[in-house]
Amino acid sequence: MEETGKKKEKKKKKKKKDSESEYPNSWLVPTIAKTFKGVLLESAFFKLIQDLLSFASPQLLKLMISFTQDKSSHAWTGYLYAVLLLVVAFLQSVILQQYFQRCFILGMKVRTALMAAVYKKALVVSNDSRKESTAGEIVNLMSADAQRFNDVTNFIHLLWSCPLQIALAIAFLWIELGPSVLAGLLVMVLMVPINGWLATKSRSFQMENMKFKDKRMKIVNDILNGIKVLKYYAWESSFEAQVQEIREQELKVMRKFAYLSSVSTFIFSCAPAIVSLATFAVFVSVSPDNILDAEKAFTSISLFNILRFPLAMLPQLISIMVQTAVSKKRLEKFLSGDDLDTMAIARDDSHMIILFSVSLDIKPGRLVAVVGAVGSGKTSLISALLGELHSLKGRINIKGSVAFVPQQAWIQNATLKDNVLFGSDVNEERYRSVVEGCALGPDLDLLPGRDQTEIGEKGINLSGGQKQRVSLARAVYSSADVYFLDDPLSAVDSHVGKHLFERVIGPKGLLKDKTRILVTHGISFLPYVDEIVVLVNGVVSEVGSYDGLRASKGAFSEFLETYGKDESSNANANKGLSPIQRTSLQECIFVCTKACFIYIFFVFSVSLRKNSSVRSKKDSGDKKGQRLIEKEAMETGRVKFSVYLQYLRSMGWCLVTWSFLFYFIQNVAIIGQNVWLSDWTDDSVEYFNTTYPNHIRDTRIGVFGALGVAQGFLVFLGTILLADGSISASRTLHTSLLSNILKVPMMFFDTTPSGRIVNRFAKDIFTVDEMIPMSFRSWILCLLGVLGTLFVICLATPIFTAVVVPMAVIYYFVQRFYVATSRQLRRLDSVSRSPIYSHFGETVSGLSVIRAYGHQQRFLKQNEDTIDQNLKSVYPWIVSNRWLAMRLESLGNLVVFFSALFAVISRDSLNSGLVGLSISYALNVTQTLNWLVRMTSELETNIVAVERVREYVEIKNEAPWITTNHPPDDWPTDGNIHFENYKVRYRPELELILHGITCDIQSTEKIGLVGRTGKSSLTNCLFRIIEASEGQILVDGIDISTLGLHDLRSRLTIIPQDPVLFSGTLRMNLDPFEKSSDEEIWTVLELAHLKDYVRGLPTGLQHEVSEGGENLSVGQRQLLCLARALLRKSRILILDEATAAVDLETDDLIQNTIRTEFSHCTVLTIAHRLNTILDSSR
Secondary structure, three states: OHHHHHHHHHHHHHHHHHOOOOOOOOOHHHHHHHHOHHHHHHHHHHHHHHHHHOOHHHHHHHHHHHHHHOOOOOHHHHHHHHHHHHHHHHHHHHHHHHHHHHHHHHHHHHHHHHHHHHHHHHHHEOHHHHHHOOHHHHHHHHHHHHHHHHHHHHHOOHHHHHHHHHHHHHHHHHHHHHHHHHHHHHHHHHHHHHHHHHHHHHHHHHHHHHHHHHHHHHHHHHHHHOHHHHHHHOOHHHHHHHHHHHHHHHHHHHHHHHHHHHHHHHHHHHHHHHHHHHHHHHHHHHOOOOOOOHHHHHHHHHHHHHHHHHHHHHHHHHHHHHHHHHHHHHHHHHHOOOEOOHHHEEOOOOOEEEEOOEEEEOOOOOEEEEEEOOOOOHHHHHHHHOOOOOOOOOOEEOOOOEEEEOOOOOOOOOEHHHHHHOOOOOOHHHHHHHHHHOOOHHHHHHOOOHHHOEOOHHHOOOOHHHHHHHHHHHHHHOOOOEEEEEOOOOOOOHHHHHHHHHHHHOOOOOOOOOEEEEEOOOHHHHHHOOEEEEEEOOEEEEEEOHHHHHHOOOHHHHHHHHHOHHHHHHHHHHHHOOHHHHHHHHHHHHHHHHHOOOOOOOOOHHHHHHHHHHHHHHOOOOOOOOOOOOOOOOOOOOOOHHHHHHHHHHHOHHHHHHHHHHHHHHHHHHHHHHHHHHHHHHHHHHOOOOOOOHHHHHHHHHHHHHHHHHHHHHHHHHHHHHHHHHHHHHHHHHHHHHHHHHHOOHHHHHHOOHHHHHHHHHHHHHHHHHHHHHHHHHHHHHHHHHHHHHHHHHHHOHHHHHHHHHHHHHHHHHHHHHHHHHHHHHHHHHHHHHHHHHHHHHHHHOHHHHHHHOOHHHHHHHHHHHHHHHHHHHHHHHHHHHHHHHHHHHHHHHHHHHHHHHHHHOOOOOOHHHHHHHHHHHHHHHHHHHHHHHHHHHHHHHHHHHHHHHHHHOOOOOOOOOOOOOOOOOOOOOOOEEEEEEEEEOOOOOOEEEEEEEEEEOOOOEEEEOOOOOHHHHHHHHOOOOOOOEEEEEEOOEEHHHOOHHHHHOOEEEEOOOOOOOOEEHHHHHOOOOOOOHHHHHHHHHHOOOHHHHHHOOOHHHOEEOHHHOOOOHHHHHHHHHHHHHHHOOOEEEEEOOOOOOOHHHHHHHHHHHHHHOOOOEEEEEOOOHHHHOOOOO
16 A cells, blocks of 8 residues: 555656646556456456357357257257256356455555545645535545545446457357347347446536535534534524535435436446347247247347347446546546645755745744734644645745644643554653643543543543643643743633643743744743844744844834733733742732732632542542543444334335335236246247247237336336435435434533534445445346246246245355344444544644644554555455355355256256246346345445434433523523532543532622632533533522523523634624624624725635635734624623733733623633733623
8 A cells, every 4th residue: 555655655746747737637547457457357368268258158058959949959968958057156156256256355455545635635735725625525435535546446347348348249149149249239239328328417416516515524524513602602503404405406316417427327227128129029020031040039039138238237337427526526636636845844954944035043042932813823833833824935944853832732632641642652751741731630630541541533532721731731741942832821720820830831831942933922921031022913023032032112012011910010010020939929019910800719629639539549440531532333233123114214115115016017027028028939830940920929029119118117117106205305314314414412411522423424324325235126126037047947947936936045044144244243333434534534624733743654654554454344345245246156056056957957847948038037036136246234334324324212301491481582691600518520530620509690790700610611601512410500589400401591591611613604604593783783793893804805705615714824813703792792701811812912902892792791701911801790
């Protein structure tokens, strides 16, 4: 795989130079072919031999029939023919399986290579290219598009094999029937343009379908990423409606596609009948001497049967090719996107940094602070230094290795210790000092498994401050030479921030000898830095030391005058003190400020700490709750019959019954047609040496033709009904999955990786939409086909029934044994696929961090390991298929052998027509039998998707959204909140996090909440994200646990800690239900200080927000969330560290807005910065 990846990379680079189009195209297929040419040639050789052998059987059949006609020939010749039939069939089976084995392995390798290439590309892709495709779309490239390539390689040889088989069959038919074959050939040729038209039409539907799928997955991804916000704001129904709308469009396209394919099915089921009709009709009409005898008729029929396969495969092949072409385009576009310009940064010993045409010169070992207003380009500066931004001119030199702490911490789904080590070797001493320095000690005591606790995806079981400290600890542990710290102190409490500055970042900290670039909004730290860079609108306005900049009376000193009066006076006062006295004085001031609250709301982390330290002594063993994310549940054993019933029920019983009926009658028509043919051939004996009466000839042809066309119509009707049924099933299942996922408690999302839920919406719904209807239809047709065949053989040679029973028993056991294994392997496959996508999603979101640390190789390796884990269940599945096919084909071959044997034994009582009929049917049975088991297993495999969807449909919901107990329309009128002995825990098996809180909050009070942990949990309780274990909360005298969740949540407002935006317009982000007028929206934007910014956008309110709001700065996102809150006009407002990510100036603006606009509200503020809560009433 490695070499494949590397070859691809090289080819890509070469190709990139050649073509100057949007992106190089049509290089992917040749590259794959070059890489795997050995396997391709080998499998081609086997396929060729097998194709040639398949024409031996009709010739043997011809000899067999002439043997039964000629009563004088010796019996041993008959037995010889029977044995020869068996030997040829057996050889054919062995060679065919060899061919399949090679093809499937090739498919597996191609899929793996593509997945690795996409991952490798994602690690180096430039930010411009990355914006073109969302994370969801890239995951789709790995899942759906790579899978398409896998499927197409299984059929690739049919491109030359089908035409070859058609040519050979026509040649043999010419020998039998002479030029009248041309009539049949003409019919076949006429089919080609019709198929071509159908294929191009289906292609456009397919493209449209993929578009809707991507769009739907994008919203689903958004919903899962912002599920907390949706719950806070009670917006679920708006997003559910958006997804449903896209889903309806998707189903519309699917219905068109299904009708189209039923037309092609109709043409295809008529084809063999019409071809043989045309040929025989012309043959008997051309001259009265041409009499259709058994030998000619049945040899031709078995040749036509061989023809059926390539003819039936061609349209399938075309449609698979079409889908793959779409995937090929998507993959090429992504893989040919621009890479990051690694040359923009030189790592050598000169220390010149050029940015925004401004030069910065940073000496090694210095601490440089970068300050500026929101949106002034502080984060962009850091990104540019990391080489993430596109550099227009100039260059950057960085000496030594780099560590990076992003503004929003990126946490992996791994243990806390692994997050800190980040792939470095363990050095216990260094590790302990880092944990100590980053103030993680007390947090470890709170975690159930200390540093072995598993952290959920995106770090969900850590608070914002903990995530930021883990992120900082990772940087410190890596002991790099240069540190880029993008505002790591904003998300932590002010005393923790102070601790971090002193122990880690500052002049006395762990990093004192390293070069540090610190983006910060905290003025108190500025006197201790070596140099300050002031940014204004993306330009460096001043650079200098703290004192120098204050003296120069520039932008910086104004900024200080406004915000730093109190702090600067402290700084001046303690200029004369030693650093230690200074810190203790600051601590003193800090403590006093803290005591200035009339009373401090709960500091319960102390009681918690006590509990936990007792606890950790008590049980140091592995605790429940240490593993946050449970292994994905996997059903075992047979798929329960109820799952099939559920699928059929969602299809509608009426449709299912009727379509089955139509298929059944169609099968009867096929048998009728063949029996009629055998009867027709007996005419050759009856009218021997006499002229053939015209009226008999016309009746024979007429009935034969009518039965042929009837088959087509019946299949057409059956297929259309099934298509309707399967679409209604798709609708029902998706709707119930979506509506249930939105009603599930927040707990579920904390313990379930989003990849797992996305998998349900992507892979499993795809299976329900496209795979199940196909395999269901094929299964019905195969089943009826096998029954029909056995019926005909028993009709011709009744003695055959004796063999049927033992063979059926063997067949049953082989099939049970196989299906059980195969099904479990397929389940393992889909379960081991989730981690690939989860890991990939994680990588995409943490790209800048991975690149900054230079850990691409390690992540590549990890990705390869997860893919290998998955292949461990794919490979045995492929081999098990070969095992099955060998056993089944041997059974089929025995059927041929026995039908021939009994024909020889009872040749005196049989006429040649029936012999021909039974053997030509038997020759066909091998394939049908094989398909039947294949389809049974495929149906079972695919129905697992229904089972998996059902698992998520049956998850217990949170409390109902709306109950009969409605609060008054203007509730809460005053906004009094009363906690009464309130206790709560995250999950039933964990300790309490709030220990019996009782307090009263009066109307319009402004309350500040401080304390080390548990502050956000308190707000979660108000919204009933977490339900109480004991006690109650009363809002204006109404117990909130009696209300419907939407009634409660829509009357409260929160500005959450992480500003979450959804992809869509700005307007939709503010008002998804479109309840407010444009005027109201402009007003709130003005209050949130965003009006000028939005005015400046070309599309204004219709400005498209990218996935996760990436095209806005964190500060701007936070201001949008403020605007959201202003729109809701509720009486209770909760600010969860809402101003952590903004600079002091903006923080001030926000505080003023809150003071004026929310003066009539009860406000709870959770904060780290003291000035945020200084004006709280308590």
